[in-house]
Structures are given as structure tokens and as C-alpha cells.
Amino acid sequence: MESTTSRVLSPSQLELLAEHGEEQTAVPGDVLFAVGDETYPFIAILEGEARIEDASGREIIRQGAPGFLGELNLLTGQRVFLTAVVSKPMRYIAVPREELRSLLFDHQDLADVVLSAFIARREALQTREGVGLEVIGPRSSERTRAIAEWLREARIPYRWRDPERDGDSEAEQLVDGLPPELLPIVRIPGAEEIQGPTSGELSRALGIGLELADREEVDLLIVGGGPAGLGAAVYGASEGLDTLVLERSVLGGQAGFSRRIENYLGFPGGITGADLISRAVTQALKFGARTATPYVAVSLEADGERHVVRVDEGNEVSARAIVLANGAQYRRLPVEGLADYEGISVFYAAGPPEARRCGGSQVAVVGGGNSAGQAAIWLARGGALVTLLHRRADLSETMSDYLIHDLERAGVQVRDRSEIAELHGTDGELEAVTLADGERLPFKDLFLFLGAEPHTDWLGDSVERDEDGFLLTGNAAGSDNLLETSIPGVYAIGDARCGSTKRVAAAVGEGAMVIPFVHERIGPRIHRVAEEPAVAEPLTR
Secondary structure: HHHHHHOOOOOHHHHHHHHHHHEEOOOOEEEOOOOOOOOOOOOOOEEEEEEOOOOOEEEEEEEEEOOOOOHHHHHHHHOOOOOEEEEEEEEEEEOOOHHHHHHHHHOOOHEEEEEHHHHHHHHHOOOOOOOOEEEOOOOHHHHHHHHHHHHHOOOOOEEEOOOOOOOOOHHHHHHHOOOHHHHOEEEEEOOOOOOOOOOHHHHHOOOOOOOOOOEEEEEEEOOOOOHHHHHHHHHHHHHHOOOOEEEOOOHHHHHHHHOOOOOOOOOOOOOHHHHHHHHHHHHHHOOHHHHHHHOOOOEEEEEEEEEEEEEEEOOOOEEEEEEEEEEEEOOOOOOOHHHHOOOOOOOOOEEEEHHHHOOEEEEEEEOHHHHHHHHHHHHHOOOEEEEOOOOOOOHHOOOHHHHHHHHHHOOOEEOOOOEEEEEEOOEEEEEEEEOOOEEEOOEEEEOOOOOEOOOOHHHHOOEEEEOOOEOOOOOHHOOOOEEOOOOEEEEEOOOHHHOOOOOHHHHHHHHHHHHHHHHHOOOOOOOOOOOOOOOOOOOOO
16 A cells, blocks of 8 residues: 555654544454444554554554544444454554544644545545445446446545456346346445445445435535535534535535645645545534435425425435535537446546556546646546547646646647547446547547536526536625525525636635625524534634
8 A cells, every 4th residue: 555555644643543542452463443334433543563454454554653544434324344463462553533633623634644545545445456336237237337427526545346357256146036126236245235225325325424314404504515515514504504415426525526625725745635625524514514315406495494404315405504515517529429438437436446557558638727637637647658648729728827837747638629429438447549530549548527417407497507517696686695595595606606717715605605695684693502612713724
């Protein structure tokens, strides 16, 4: 694993953890946590050593003093995919998960060490065979592709066993005769296998997020868990509002997949989208906000003093105020047969699994924005031969100058005025593309970064939108409130709002800005207990 996975704690950080945890001892052979464990604490090692193993008992790494054990599942609540066995007599500090969240929020130096290691460890696990879930099903199965895509977006390590392509006789026998609705089979370490789960059912089986009651009543409902929604959650919950965040996929939105955000205030060295979102979620949880994912909102009903949002699983949430932070969905190429390749050789994000797949092969990144530039650089540094295709005459019209220079340094070939007209391949495996001018180019994989459309169709005619589906607010919606929609008490922020700047920092700012408007509607500011600040710290903490 990378060196960042083995970061160590300073003496002052160990003293801090000792104040909030319990010192314990263990002897060689003791199991500190095992695959499937949902409750193990954060472990800071004072003396000794532990061996980290995968589900088959294969050693991955050893961790000694003054290091620590744990990864992102300590914050998300999901099952752990590894086992930790004491290899040398140990003395350590065990810190409960809830206590750890508070410490990470209040102590920036500790958060820098722990969060960066957690994120690096999760990325390392995503590239390692034999760790995480098993997804058993063919790529020809739409349900199988959807589950694999959700796991990738949620950054959950998994192995995809495809009986049609991998020559896996056991997988072939397991799925033989199963109807499409029972695909895929998903094996979760430490739990029973599931047949044909939805992403919601799989999320709950993994122990991620909140399971909604049939009816929830809250002060503030935020629909969407990207930077805008998380910003509103931090500020709303910190000011005493009973706050619930609904997210249809995974927390973080598109920002969570940015390899590096270079121009976010307070991070001169840049910050990864995953790091920023992990910090934001930690802050929201610290203040008592609840997150429920994946739940898809399907309707909004205005009901006097309260409004009701219904979700696809039949639950309903009644709220005194609603903030719509739905963000947007990826635009797709207008070419025939695209769906046959999606999730197989056409992707909408470039993470570790894709980088591993593309090393040494010719791939194309399609798009002219910053996200396309970041993806192209990431893939090129992973060993892929990358061509960036965009339709404008000059890339500087849509991409930041620093990224254009980085593309050149990374060896990415840039082709202007290039639009894909046709895909060529078999069984979902891309072989080449034909451009609008008739030129044919050999590419094994495509990565599409074509911008996004607002995810607002579910609202129907209940809220006024512009011709492109973006939510109208303020004067355009007949309201004196800058962020209020055509329904009093329903607000819109972030990428789904008409007129927003489509930037992470702006989305976070709107998340903070909307909370005073919420208070104007539902009553005076509610102060928190004395030991916690009345106003949230900046989201960049």
C-alpha cells in the first residue's frame, strides 16, 4: 500500500486520543476486528504490531506504533472488509467511533493525518484483488451493471465475476437459471449473500446510512448530498435544526469524484473531491444531521406549514422547510447503442478500478471542462495513452489554464472540434469510434465528461423551472427571497438552480446562505448547547 496509508500519530495526538479513549492490551493471535465487523473502534497503537489480512487470511500490511488501524468504514458505518490480528504484544488506545468523529472535527491536525490515511487506504483497497464484495453476474445484465456502478461510486471495494467473459465455471453455475430480477448475486464479507438487490437494499445490508421510517418529520429536509446539500446540512444542523439529507446515489455528487480541486479556498496545494466530501460529511454528522442514502425522491407536495417529499421505496418525509440540492445528472453521447457499452467500456468517472483497467491502452476522454481535464491527467499518469476530444475550437473557453498546461505535461493528446458519431465493438467492449468528420480512431475505453442536466424531472409541475429544467428562484419565481422557489418554504441551491455558477465553492456558499432564509420561515434561530459553537466552522475544516 501507499506510504500515506501508514501515517503515524504525534505524541500530542496520542495524548488527545488517550483522553477520549480507553487504553487496552492484546497478545499475539488476538483479533482486534474481523471481516464483517460493524462496531470496532479506532485503534491508536502505543506499542506492538498488528497484521492486516484479507478475507482469505492473506497478509496485506503490518502496522506498528505510533500508527493506527481503521479506514473509511469507521465514518460511514459500513462493514469492515479486513481482519486485524495482533502479531506482537500490543498496548493501544481504543476510541469509540462517535468520539472519533468529534475529535476529527475539532482538531485539524488530527483530521489531516487520519482522513488522508483513510482515503488512501480505501483507494488502495479498490485496486487490490480479493478484498471487499463479490458481484456475480454478466455484464449483459442491466441490474448487474447498475450495482457495480453504484459500488464504484460509493468507493466500496468489490470484485466483479462475469460468467460470460471470465471463464468462471463456478460463477456460471451460480447464475444458471436465475431470472433477470435475481441478478446479480452479491456476497458481502461476514454476511449472507443477496440475490438481485437494489442499491438501497445493498446499502442497508452493508450498514451504510440511515434507514427511513415510513414517515419522518423534520425541521429541514435537504434533497441532494453534494457540496451544496452538505453545506446546508452543516449550517442547518449546527444551528439546531433537525436536519435530514436524502441522496439518490452516494454522498458527494460529482465533486466527490474530482481527482484534485486546485482552486478551492483554503487549500493552496489542492484537495481531492473524496477528501473534501469526507470532511463535509464528518462535519454534518458532528452537528447531528442525518443522511439517508440511496433514496430517490419521486414527488413533492405543498401542505400548508409543512411540505411532504415521497421516495421510491414508499417512505415520506414531512418538513417545515425543504432545500432542493439535487445537482445534475451526466449528459450522454447522442449515439446509437451507447447503453450497450455503459459500465463495460464507457464510463462517467475515472477511479482506481478504471485506471487499473486502462494501463497501457488507448482511451479517450470526451469533454472540455475541468472534470474532463482532471480525468485525462489521472488516466495518463496511470499509464494509459489518453486522447482528449472536445467540440470547441479552443479548450481555454471551458477549461482552467493550469489544467491545460497539466494536460501537456502528462502527455495527453488534445483534439479540437471532435465529436463522436458512432461506436464500434462487440459485447460492450469498445474497439473504435468514428468522429463526425468520418475519421475512425481506435479506443478501448471512453470516459464521458459532457456536463450534466438538472435532476429535477421528479418535481413535475410542482415547482417552476426554466426551459432546460433548472429551478427558478427569487424574482424569476415570484419570490422576494433570493433562493426561494415558486413554493414558499422550498428553496433551491447548487447546480440545479437556474443561474448558479456550477462551482464547488459557490455551491457550498449557497448551502450556508440558504439557512438564514429557512429561519425566516420557521422561526427564530435555535441556539445549540453551550459547549458547541452556535455557528458552524467553515466547510474547509
